[in-house]
Each structure stands twice: as C-alpha cells, then as structure tokens.
Amino acid sequence: MPRSRQHHRLLPLLLLLLLWLHVEGFQQVYYKRQFSEARTVVGQFTNYTTSTIRCASLCSSVSCLAWSWDSAKGECLVYTYLEGLIQSASSTCSTYLPLHTxxxxxxxxxxxxxxxKVGCNSIWATMxxxxxxxxRLLLExxxxxxxxxxxxxxxxxxWQDPSGTTVADPMWGPGYPTTEKCTMYESGLRDVDCFDKFALVVICIVTP
Structure with missing residues (x-):
C-alpha cells in the first residue's frame, strides 16, 4: 500500500486520539469523576443527547453542580440542584463534579x-x-x-475547619459564639447544636 494512503488512514485515528486526550485533560482539570459502577447523584437536571465533551461544556456554560454521561445511551444529564443522596444508575454511567467549587x-x-456533613460525604465531597x-454574605x-x-x-x-486547621478568629456574628459546637451562617456566623435540625443548605467542596 502506498505510504500516502497509510497516512490518510492514520489521520482519523490520530484526530480521535487527540480529541480523547483533550476531553480527558479538560475533565481532569475542571471536574472529578465521583461516581461510576451504577451509582449517581440525586437532583434536578436537564437531559441532552450529545457527546461527552459537549456534556462537560454544557455544564461549564450553566455553572452546573454535576454532570453525568451514559456512554451506552449517549445521554448527558446536567444538574443544577443536588440533594445529599445517591441513587442507582446504569453501569455505563459516570458522574462528574466540579473541582474547587x-x-x-x-x-x-x-x-x-x-x-x-454526611450528605457531603455521600457525594465524596467535604463540608x-x-x-x-x-x-459568606455573597454566598447567602x-x-x-x-x-x-x-x-x-x-x-x-x-474551632477547626474540615482539614483540621485551627481557626483562631472565625469572625462571628453579633452575640456569638455561645456554648454550642457546630456552625451555620445566617446574616453572620453562628454556633448551633450539632443535632438540632434545620431546613438549611450545606456547602460542599470537591478536591482532587
């Protein structure tokens, strides 16, 4: 076979390899695969039929909280609302969460x-x-x-943060802290009983 024909046949393979490396690199820099093996997150999502790189791009464009890709179905789910739960999924589904967000x-x-705290741990993240x-105020x-x-x-x-670092001055809200051991933010940092229940959001973060 002439060498030029061999090159023509190799070119599509090289392009596919470069695309795969780009996708893997993009995902590893901005996202971490948290779930595979038939598990995924629970929340509200938009469903797309697209490619894996397009799925990651859609997530970035809407500042999503997670995205999943089912390679068998070509199905992309982009999540904008998450609960502290996991659920069963197809064995061909992988779920990614944004890093340092x-x-x-x-x-x-x-x-x-x-x-x-257990809710954060359930999605392999940290409070x-x-x-x-x-x-803090802008987040509220x-x-x-x-x-x-x-x-x-x-x-x-x-007072310690999740890494075990002692926080000398947590910058408490007026009148706090009292005598409790856990914390919340509501127009200022407050200490609360660790077992009292509230309809509160928890902020999680994923690290590499």
Missing part, C-alpha cells in the same frame, strides 16, 4: 449539622468552610438561604 446540597426536609466574611444572597458551615469546636474549645 462550592457545591450546595439541599435537604429533602430538615437535617442536622452532622447529617449535612466547606468559607473563611472570607464578604464571600446567591443561595437565598442560610447554610451550614464546616467549622466545629474541638474538645479543648478550639
């Missing part, structure tokens, strides 16, 4: 701080601690809701 989870009813006071306005904060009192009365 605050992801709000909403309860089906009410939950405690500990239950909200987030928002350290900047201005960002964006969510339209108060929210649980990843900050908890230790046995020696110090």
């Amino acid at each position: 605050f992801i709000p989870l909403r309860p089906a009813g009410v939950w405690s701080w500990f239950e909200a 987030a601690y928002v350290s900047d006071a201005t960002e 306005k964006k969510l339209g809701s108060a929210y649980f904060v990843g900050l908890k009192k230790t046995w020696d009365n110090m």
Whole structure:
C-alpha cells in the first residue's frame, strides 16, 4: 500500500486520539469523576443527547453542580440542584463534579449539622468552610438561604475547619459564639447544636 494512503488512514485515528486526550485533560482539570459502577447523584437536571465533551461544556456554560454521561445511551444529564443522596444508575454511567467549587446540597426536609456533613460525604465531597466574611454574605444572597458551615469546636474549645486547621478568629456574628459546637451562617456566623435540625443548605467542596 502506498505510504500516502497509510497516512490518510492514520489521520482519523490520530484526530480521535487527540480529541480523547483533550476531553480527558479538560475533565481532569475542571471536574472529578465521583461516581461510576451504577451509582449517581440525586437532583434536578436537564437531559441532552450529545457527546461527552459537549456534556462537560454544557455544564461549564450553566455553572452546573454535576454532570453525568451514559456512554451506552449517549445521554448527558446536567444538574443544577443536588440533594445529599445517591441513587442507582446504569453501569455505563459516570458522574462528574466540579473541582474547587462550592457545591450546595439541599435537604429533602430538615437535617442536622452532622447529617449535612454526611450528605457531603455521600457525594465524596467535604463540608466547606468559607473563611472570607464578604464571600459568606455573597454566598447567602446567591443561595437565598442560610447554610451550614464546616467549622466545629474541638474538645479543648478550639474551632477547626474540615482539614483540621485551627481557626483562631472565625469572625462571628453579633452575640456569638455561645456554648454550642457546630456552625451555620445566617446574616453572620453562628454556633448551633450539632443535632438540632434545620431546613438549611450545606456547602460542599470537591478536591482532587
């Protein structure tokens, strides 16, 4: 076979390889595959029939909270609302969450701080601690809701974020802290009983 024909046949394969590398690179930089093996997230989504790279791009364009891709069906689900639950899915479905982004989870009813923490863990994320006071307020306005904060009192009365770092000055709201061990934000940082239940959002974050 002439060498030029061999090159023509190899070119589509090379293009497919480059496309695959681009998709994998894009997904690894901006998203992390959290679920495969017949599990996925629970929430509100828009359904598209498209390619995997288009699915990731659709998620980016609407600042989604998660997206899933079913390779057998060519089906893309873009989530804009998440609950702290997981559910069964097709074995060909993979679900991705954005990296280094605050992801709000909403309860089906009410939950405690500990239950909200478990909600984050259920999607393989961590309850987030928002350290900047201005960002806390903007987040409350964006969510339209108060929210649980990843900050908890230790046995020696110090306050630690989810990484185990001691926070010397959490910048409390007026009149706080009191004597409780967990935290929420509602027009200021407050300490709350870890087992009291509220209809609050919890902020999660995914890291590589």
